[in-house]
Amino acid sequence: MPNEDAHALIGQRVRECRRYRGLTLQQLADRAGLSKGFLSLVENGKRRLDNIGHITAIADALEVSPTELTGQPYPPMDPTQSQAHASLTAIRLALMDVSCGDPFEQTTPRPLPLLRDAVTEANQLYHACDYATLGSRLPRLIRELHAAIDQSIGAERAEAIRLAIHAYHPACTLLLKYLGVPDLAWIAVTHVERLVRQLDDPLYHALHAHARAHVLLSAGAHEARQKALVFARQAADELAPHTANPDALALLGELNLLAATTLSTLRNPQDAADHLAIATDIATHTGETTSLYLNFGPTNVGIHRVSTAVELRDGGKAVEIAQRERADLFAIPSINSVGRQATYFADLGRGLAQMGRRDQEALRALRTAERLAPQRIRTNPMVREVVAHMLRRARREAGGRELRGMAYRMGIAGRRSDLF
Template sequence: MDEAERARRIGERVRSHRRQRGMSLRQLAGLAGCSVGFLSMVENGKRLLDRSSLIAAFAEVLQVSPAELTGQPHPPADPHATAAHEAIPALRLALMGLNPVVVPQGRSAQPPEVLAGRVAQANRLYHAAEYGTLTAALPALLADLHTAAEMERGRGWRRMLRLLADAYHPACTLLLKNLGYTDLAFIAVSRAAEVIAELEDPVYSALSGFFQTHVLMAAGSPTQALARARSAVDELERNLVTPAAHALLGELHLISATSITLDKRRPGRAREVEVGGHLAEAAKLAARTGETRAWHLNFGPTNVGIHKVSLNTDLGLHTAAVEAAARVHPGLLDAPGRQAAFHSDLGRSLAHVRGREAEAVAALLEAEQIAPQRVHAGALVRETVGFLLDRQLPSHVARDLRGLAHRMGLVI
């Protein structure tokens, strides 16, 4: 095929996908970062679209795989994921206690209010699934918090310790659930446990158990994870003195239920009963607390509902998961990561309900729109996308699915 013929075919594909999306020349050109004149020449076959950056830009805006435009494979690239992984060496040093940040001699510690704001921002970045930005920010934040804790041995010392614990926890969940560095997550949790031990606060000790449970689940030991969660529940039930403590107890019931779903050695019906029991306890606590952001988490009726969808999905009760989803309104949470988790799990269940595969793809695309970094890193979502790629789907649904698969690095 000569260059003129290739340009004509690519131009036709670009025009066809643009019209299917209901976009004007000006809209597509603006979103892709090129001139209207250039796009017009591409669509009319007068200019060959051969720059990988522009091919990727058009494909991203049109929500298709680049191969849908060029007819040829095109290596996927996720700059956000790349940025997160590139920042890992500095974060590793920070977790090892080797400060990767050069601190000028004589520098004083930042004011507690400034550090508290940075810790809150780190947790917001985690819940917004901005993993690249968060990973880059954590090494300096941890270094500055340790500096402040070492310098502050007066009344503000305990506050610094609490801030340190609150900073280690997004580091743990980021490394564990989203980037796959289980060993580094274990170090983060261990560092947090050391800090919390100095606080001698039973509620914070239960929080430490909550995050240790996450690590044990990821390490492939749901039995130990459940035992650690139960220990934290027992400790916390003796110290339910604040609404925040009730919210944490609810989270512990939710993670206990998650641990049980992962334990394949338990009989299926027994697992369902135990999971249901923990969900019921969490629902009672959520009715008492309402929607909260205690401990930089998102406990409340909405998050309990989101867990009901995910837990039924993991148990293989896909129809029940879809029915539960109809009663959940994830937009009530100011947490894009949790919203994306809801749509991802709904998509995973819909993929296994006969005749609802197109809805499954729509749900997965909705999740990606909300929090692309979370969705692209999700192993279970990747499995579902691979499963759907082998199904017979309407042409427009298959096209959208191939675009998602490309952005996840599953196909080129």
């Protein structure tokens, strides 16, 4: 299939894939369960395709990966992003190395207390969206942790296994997810599965299910999202009897948030609202936590309420919730808040864009998200689609300079014809 230009809107890729498959618009509409008129607007750049559910329905109908339509992974546009993507080769080799159980070179691990500190720092870097630094450190950390497991016995070995699981999730799996390589994230998840089998601990089995569901959700296909929902719900059911453990209670809240997110992409608002309600109730008991490096609490619930409304294309509700949650969002510790704040402003911008005639407000929110976490926001396919669509309208307007700049940094506009 011909590779699409990085400047293309998702709709242009839909047209290319449809023609490659030899389908008419009506045939694609019938297969995807969408209207012919809607798809025509999408293909002609007159309607945004910034909804995961619609993208995956079209991808399934065209028998392609959703990333074929979103264009991921995107070519990096600045040195920091380049460094993050440059680390993928080393991470891939480390994952392959520990898979075969026969390291390419002998690894001498640091003592467990130092490895514990390194795992904590890796997860802090993830939450701070410093993907370049995190990516450069993960290969050594992965190898050292597996070496520590091989060279330890008893309680020390069990601790090394737990540390390795925490290095993989969230730091490694979600880094790879945000860099647009879910296949590598899935390899990391298979390592987590092998590790949790060595622990008789329902908490870590549920954590593995959380990682697996996250990666399946990022893969995008309808079947994968259905599986993600099953894993999240099953893990929640199995974890429920163990919630006297504060970490288990917080993880149960995260699993309900993940189920709500998945249901919103499956266009099931009522069930999504039910899971959000459960998570809200759990958050009243946990408060803000850093359990299992997932950082569950009222703030995370509020952010998921915004993102769920955006995914259900209720921009007005998303903006209303976002404005109500903003004060609490900025009360959390800064080391953990960067990724959350960036997500908040990105979803606020998307919600404003959905409302129409609020592009300037949407742009301000998206620019704030970009300043907070450029390595995450510039590779977010939904944000890129919104920016690309807004760029078409603003290309010849005097007020479009800020938008053109953001589009350029995202790799959406790089040719003279795109900028003027």
